[in-house]
Amino acid sequence: MPKQARLNGIKAFKSYTIEEAAAVSGVSPRTIRNWASDGLRVMDGARPTLIRGDDLRDYIKSQRAKRAVKTRIDTFYCVCCRKERRAAEGMADCDVIEGRAKLTALCEACGTVLSKPVAETRLPEIARTLDLKITRYDETLR
Ligand SMILES: [Zn+2]
Incomplete structure (x- = not known):
């Protein structure tokens, strides 16, 4: 780089x-x-x-x-493919901490772990095209 x-x-x-x-x-x-x-x-x-x-x-x-590679809200930039890619099988994990969400998925083409931060408010929109498994971490429980 x-x-x-x-x-x-x-x-x-x-x-x-x-x-x-x-x-x-x-x-x-x-x-x-x-x-x-x-x-x-x-x-x-x-x-x-x-x-x-x-x-x-x-x-x-x-x-x-x-x-800069612009990705759509429901796609990721794969560092391996050097391209915009979809999540394998349309599935992504989503960790939410204090209003900030991080999506993690596997590259549909090469299986590399993909991740990107998104605003929590956009999750309903993302959930229309991606099957999200959402985990919420509550600061007060720590
Ligand atoms: Zn890839």
Whole structure:
């Protein structure tokens, strides 16, 4: 898994050299150069190469958006298949603790354990397509 680039320290109106851009976003200068050949905008004609903060931010955000896989409420992202998958046999376990629910199921394709957090309020909706076995943990019983 590549290291997650940081957005927080990048100032939109500042220009960064390759080294500064690398330091502020928490990646290596080599990574910044790869990004520059992959579509990250650099400032025309500047020597050394300068990158605008807002261009750097936009690039990192667009890379994140590409990576994020949206799953439907009743499906899971399988890290093994690297795809959205349904629960095997339409069954999922659901642990509910203080209004937060965690679904656990097996990947329909490869059997890997899948899990994801969902809001408890969405359980009725999920229960329409998944056979849920709900276990409630009450904080006061501990
Ligand atoms: Zn799978």
